[in-house]
Amino acid sequence: MAGHSKWANIQHRKGRQDEKRSASFSKIARELTVAAKMGGGDPAFNPRLRLATDRAKGVNMPKDKIDNAIKKGTGELEGVDYVEVRYEGYGINGAAVIVDCLTDNKTRTVADVRHAFNKYGGNLGTDGCVAFQFRHCGQLLFAPGVDEAALMDVAIECGADDVLSNDDGSVEVITAPNDFVAVRDALQAAGFVAEFGGVTMKADNETQLGGEDAQRMQKLIDVLEGLDDVQNVYTSVILDDE
Incomplete structure (x- = not known):
């Protein structure tokens, strides 16, 4: 871009x-x-x-x-029985949003998530309405300047699914979710330490928001991430703060 x-x-x-x-x-x-x-x-x-x-x-x-x-x-200690639940919806300008939660009260959680969407310019959708736009995968991001050829050789050898080059010089290594830890550790052993990494929902196609729309989208994300039951928020947008 x-x-x-x-x-x-x-x-x-x-x-x-x-x-x-x-x-x-x-x-x-x-x-x-x-x-x-x-x-x-x-x-x-x-x-x-x-x-x-x-x-x-x-x-x-x-x-x-x-x-x-x-x-x-x-089960060695008594604790709360948390369940995983996912909500899908739309942010500013119809941007796809996935909200992953761990909760002991789904009625409370869905009410909180719906309220956040409605109050900050989004809409809570139905199950499956945006998930098809994302890929569940491991993602490792390396800073601009990394030796891309050498990184690619090691990444593919240790089981990565893909290596992506970005226009700004940064490089992403994509893995299957369950392979993320093994690939990360193998890359570290070879001297390639990612700046960021984790198992994520990566959007297949990203769209850019700028100006007031970006600020509104960031506010929606911040509010959702601030909810007690929310673990992760994924979106298809790239936010331009400039």
């Missing part, structure tokens, strides 16, 4: 997300609990739990809180 830096946009977006996550151990604890419940309490054999544990350590979550959250998932 001419005149636009995908690197700068993702850097800004991830920075905002990390700030919010660091302020809320409770959201990370929910993810630890559900990950352990779904795939067992050993991060070595549970990629989702490994990611959640890495995230918890990255924001200096105390070890006892991490351990207790995992034990609640495995």
Whole structure:
């Protein structure tokens, strides 16, 4: 996209997300609990739990809180029974939005999500209305200047699905969701450390919003991400703050 830096946009977006996550151990604890419940309490054999544990350590979550959250998932400690629920809708100018939640009360959660959409210029849609526009995958983003040829060789060898070059010089490595941790670790061992990475819903086609529309869209995303039950918000738009 001419005149636009995908690197700068993702850097800004991830920075905002990390700030919010660091302020809320409770959201990370929910993810630890559900990950352990779904795939067992050993991060070595549970990629989702490994990611959640890495995230918890990255924001200096105390070890006892991490351990207790995992034990609640495995049943060693009594805990709240969280369920995963996804909502889909439309943001500013019809931008596709996916909201992933962990909740113990779906009635409360859907009411909160619907209220946020309605109040800040969006609309809550029906199941499946926008999910087909996204790909569930692992994503690793490398800063402009990385040795793309060498990175591609290692990435493909260790099982990545694709390597994408952006106009601003940044490079994305795409993996299957369950392969993300293995590919990330293999790349790190080869000296390629991503600036950002995670399992995400990546839009097949992105559209750019600027000016007031971008500000309104950012407000909607911020409000959704601020809800207690919301874990992740994905959108098809690139926000231009310039």
